[in-house]
Amino acid sequence: MTSSAHVLGSVLAAGPGFQAPGIEAFYPHPLFSFAVLGVQFEITRITLILWIATLAISWFLVATVRNPQVVPGRMQFIGESGYSLVRDGIARDVVGPRGLPFAPFLASLFFFILANNLMSIIPVAQISPMSKFAFPLVLALICWVMYIWIGIREQGVGKYFKDILFLPGVPKPMYVLVTPIEILQNFIVRPFTLAVRLFANMFAGHMLLLVFSLGATYLFTVGGLSYVFGAVSFLMAIVMTFFELLVIFLQAYVFTVLMGTYLNGSIEAEH
Amino acid sequence: MNILAATENPLIPPLGEIIIGLIAFAVVFVVFAKLVAPRFEQVFRARREAIEGGIERAEAMQTEAREALERYRAQLAEARTEAAQIRDQARAEGQQILEELRTQAQEESARIVARGEEQLASARQQVVNELRGQIGALAVDLAGRIVGESLADDARRRGTVDRFLDQLEGMAVGTPDGRGGGVPVSEGNR
Numbered sequence: 001m002t003s004s005a006h007v008l009g010s011v012l013a014a015g016p017g018f019q020a021p022g023i024e025a026f027y028p029h030p031l032f033s034f035a036v037l038g039v040q041f042e043i044t045r046i047t048l049i050l051w052i053a054t055l056a057i058s059w060f061l062v063a064t065v066r067n068p069q070v071v072p073g074r075m076q077f078i079g080e081s082g083y084s085l086v087r088d089g090i091a092r093d094v095v096g097p098r099g100l101p102f103a104p105f106l107a108s109l110f111f112f113i114l115a116n117n118l119m120s121i122i123p124v125a126q127i128s129p130m131s132k133f134a135f136p137l138v139l140a141l142i143c144w145v146m147y148i149w150i151g152i153r154e155q156g157v158g159k160y161f162k163d164i165l166f167l168p169g170v171p172k173p174m175y176v177l178v179t180p181i182e183i184l185q186n187f188i189v190r191p192f193t194l195a196v197r198l199f200a201n202m203f204a205g206h207m208l209l210l211v212f213s214l215g216a217t218y219l220f221t222v223g224g225l226s227y228v229f230g231a232v233s234f235l236m237a238i239v240m241t242f243f244e245l246l247v248i249f250l251q252a253y254v255f256t257v258l259m260g261t262y263l264n265g266s267i268e269a270e271h
Numbered sequence: 272m273n274i275l276a277a278t279e280n281p282l283i284p285p286l287g288e289i290i291i292g293l294i295a296f297a298v299v300f301v302v303f304a305k306l307v308a309p310r311f312e313q314v315f316r317a318r319r320e321a322i323e324g325g326i327e328r329a330e331a332m333q334t335e336a337r338e339a340l341e342r343y344r345a346q347l348a349e350a351r352t353e354a355a356q357i358r359d360q361a362r363a364e365g366q367q368i369l370e371e372l373r374t375q376a377q378e379e380s381a382r383i384v385a386r387g388e389e390q391l392a393s394a395r396q397q398v399v400n401e402l403r404g405q406i407g408a409l410a411v412d413l414a415g416r417i418v419g420e421s422l423a424d425d426a427r428r429r430g431t432v433d434r435f436l437d438q439l440e441g442m443a444v445g446t447p448d449g450r451g452g453g454v455p456v457s458e459g460n461r
Contacts, residue, residue: 023281041287054295058302065310070318083311108303112296129292134284138292196282203281 018218021210026131026203049119050129057115086110086256094260098267102260105146109139110256113198117248120206121241130251131202133195140195143259148187151266160266194258201251205244212237399440406439407432 030042064079072080083103090110091103113130120128129135151160164186170178212233219230411432 026281039286047291050295054298058299061303061307065307068310068314070321080311104304104308108300112299132288133282134288135292137284138289138296
């Protein structure tokens with residue numbers, strides 16, 4: 001491994017050098033920009049990809065229920081499986097018996113994230129809007145507002161905040177330690193981790209794919225022994241694409257499940 | 272581009288992107304909540320009803336079959352009792368007919384017997400009447416021979432003969448109940 005690294009190093013040193021992709025990959029030039037009420041809007045490739053994903057998933061979901069049958073067709077079966085996964089697996093089993101009204105929200109969360117994540121491996125697009133922190137942050141903030149609001153609605157303002165500040169069943173002296181942790185966890189860490197987990201996964205995934213595919217392209221142009229490394233790099237790019245596919249589904253599901261557990265904590269007093 | 276990147280922190284997003292993201296998610300949420308989820312729920316409900324409806328139909332059929340069986344059994348029992356009744360009635364009727372026939376036969380035989388008796392009686396009367404003349408002549412003849420006297424007076428002779436025959440008749444009728452025995456004695460005494 002070390003010898004091959006040396007060879008790769010010498011190969012890279014021979015040419016003008018491999019420019020590793022950096023953070024600028026996530027800041028494409030705006031196609032156009034405008035300002036509304038002093039807020040600057042920059043329409044970039046990524047914004048377009050976001051809208052393509054949004055409209056595509058909306059169209060797909062509507063298409064699956066265009067002609068709903070008791071015995072589902074193939075399209076309906078795909079949409080139904082996704083919705084059942086969230087409705088039964090998360091809204092009913094994670095949130096609880098009173099969780100079914102949240103099924104549409106959780107399912108749209110799941111499908112929205114899934115569609116946007118999928119853009120990271122769809123040719124031409126090949127970047128997920130979720131690798132821009134703004135979009136996961138929006139979803140996390142919506143979730144944050146929602147689970148606090150539901151907690152207040154279900155338990156009442158007093159009880160909801162009292163239970164967070166003074167966790168029931170904890171010895172009194174421990175509140176010195178537990179209360180700051182609970183406040184931090186419920187109001188800051190939860191939405192932040194929710195957003196960062198999704199963002200970082202898609203960001204890192206995109207970087208990995210960029211490094212391997214750009215590396216392969218570069219190595220194929222250098223010539224000589226580097227063709228071998230170029231092939232390895234190309235193969236890794238493909239393997240990583242499959243890995244990315246796994247991450248795409250996993251992160252969409254994890255985000256929704258975590259929101260489900262937060263909602264469960266808000267609806268059921270004991271947590 | 273590098274200068275731009277250096278100034279950007281990936282964890283500090285511009286407000287414009289946040290608003291765009293909000294709108295995009297709102298679109299998906301509205302479409303899903305208004306158009307997709309209700310129809311999926313409708314499908315789930317229809318499916319559940321189809322399954323439950325099938326079970327209900329099967330149960331209904333079972334109860335119907337059970338009722339039919341009970342009805343059939345009841346009818347069978349009814350038919351059995353009815354048959355028994357008819358049998359009893361027939362037996363009674365047969366008995367009655369037999370009884371009637373028997374009485375009829377008895378009446379018939381009684382009538383036949385009565386007619387026979389009547390015939391017998393008339394025949395006997397005829398015989399008696401016939402005999403009366405012959406016995407009279409015979410007796411007179413016999414008496415005339417035994418006594419040896421000729422009874423010239425016809426009228427007297429007839430009276431004697433008649434008296435004698437009456438006596439004889441009375442004896443013949445009276446004999447069975449013992450009274451006949453007394454008549455000749457009284458005759459003898461007289």
